Amino acid sequence: MASSSAAPPRVRDEAEYARWKEGGRRDDVGLERRLARDIAGIVVSMDVSRKVQICEAHHRARRLRRLATAALVVAALAAAVALALYLVYRPVRPQASVSRAAVYRLASANGSLATSFPSAAPAPTHALAASVQFTLLLHNPSDRASLLYDGLVAYAAYRGEPVTPPAPLPPVVQDRGADVVMSPLLGGAAVPVSPDTARALAADCAARRVQLRLVVMGRVKYRSGPFRSGWRDLYVRCNVIVGLSTEAAVAGGGDVPLLEYPRCAVDA
Numbered sequence: 503m504a505s506s507s508a509a510p511p512r513v514r515d516e517a518e519y520a521r522w523k524e525g526g527r528r529d530d531v532g533l534e535r536r537l538a539r540d541i542a543g544i545v546v547s548m549d550v551s552r553k554v555q556i557c558e559a560h561h562r563a564r565r566l567r568r569l570a571t572a573a574l575v576v577a578a579l580a581a582a583v584a585l586a587l588y589l590v591y592r593p594v595r596p597q598a599s600v601s602r603a604a605v606y607r608l609a610s611a612n613g614s615l616a617t618s619f620p621s622a623a624p625a626p627t628h629a630l631a632a633s634v635q636f637t638l639l640l641h642n643p644s645d646r647a648s649l650l651y652d653g654l655v656a657y658a659a660y661r662g663e664p665v666t667p668p669a670p671l672p673p674v675v676q677d678r679g680a681d682v683v684m685s686p687l688l689g690g691a692a693v694p695v696s697p698d699t700a701r702a703l704a705a706d707c708a709a710r711r712v713q714l715r716l717v718v719m720g721r722v723k724y725r726s727g728p729f730r731s732g733w734r735d736l737y738v739r740c741n742v743i744v745g746l747s748t749e750a751a752v753a754g755g756g757d758v759p760l761l762e763y764p765r766c767a768v769d770a
Contacts, residue, residue: 593724593731594644596676600716600740600764602637602685606754608665608712608746610700611692628700632665633689633754634658636716636742640674640682647726649676651736654720656686660712661702663695671718684718707748711761716740722770740766 611629636658642649654671657664666688676682706712718738724731744758 587729591646591726591729593647593726594642595768595770596649596722597641597643598718598738598740598766598768599639599641600636600742600760600766601639602635602757603714603742603744603760604635604757605744605746605750606633606635606756607689607751608632608634608703608707609752610704628697629692629694630660630665630700630703631689631692632658633687634666634714635685635687636740638684638686638716638718638738638740640676640684640738642676642678642680642682644726645679647724648678650674650723650725651676651682652721652723652733654718654736656684656688656716656718658688659715659717660695661699663693663699664717665693665695665714667691667693671720703751704748707746707751710745710747711743712746712751713741713743716742734770737769738766740764 609631611631638656640651651674654674655668656671657668658666667690669686669688671684671686674682674684703712716739718736720736721733722736723733742764743761745761746755746758749755750758
């Protein structure tokens with residue numbers, strides 16, 4: 503009797519346990535599903551945030567590319583404008599030429615030097631007494647820039663040695679495309695030279711072919727439209743080959759023929 507009466511509770515307990523276990527399984531499945539949904543939501547949100555970050559990075563890179571392109575375009579335009587202004591207003595060196603030469607004396611200094619230049623001191627053993635004149639033409643080839651010359655000095659040289667003291671020249675303003683003529687008279691005192699130079703001059707005068715050099719130094723400033731340059735060093739040298747005899751060199755012959763077209767170089 504006892505066994506028959508105790509069996510139903512155990513059965514009921516087992517049934518309840520089975521239902522409880524089945525409910526637990528359902529709860530586990532629901533929990534797993536919720537976890538799966540949460541994980542999927544987290545993954546989706548992470549993907550969305552990553553996509554947003556990637557899009558923002560792309561946008562920043564695109565803006566940087568646009569800014570770089572704009573900067574390059576502005577720099578190219580500025581360079582083109584600067585190049586155009588330079589080509590239009592760039593300074594052009596003046597051109598020089600010699601159209602006339604006169605030699606009043608070019609010989610070794612001796613006792614007659616005191617008669618020609620009473621105030622001069624006794625001449626050294628090897629010295630040249632020179633009195634020459636050149637007609638120098640300075641041409642401004644630019645039609646946009648004017649030139650200002652200042653601090654000019656000129657002297658004559660023979661075989662690389664000065665034969666006249668430096669003579670100062672007045673300041674000159676040269677307009678666009680204009681020509682300036684200078685005719686400085688150089689000389690006035692004996693200038694010491696080497697013995698080789700004195701002997702070479704005597705030989706060249708005997709051959710009636712003497713090469714002299716006119717040198718002009720100073721500074722020049724360019725004024726082109728709204729632009730003005732600073733002072734630049736000016737260095738002009740012209741090689742002049744003249745037909746000069748010994749008699750003309752000693753006694754003075756005035757104008758002498760130019761045997762070759764004078765070649766001039768200008769640094770400015």
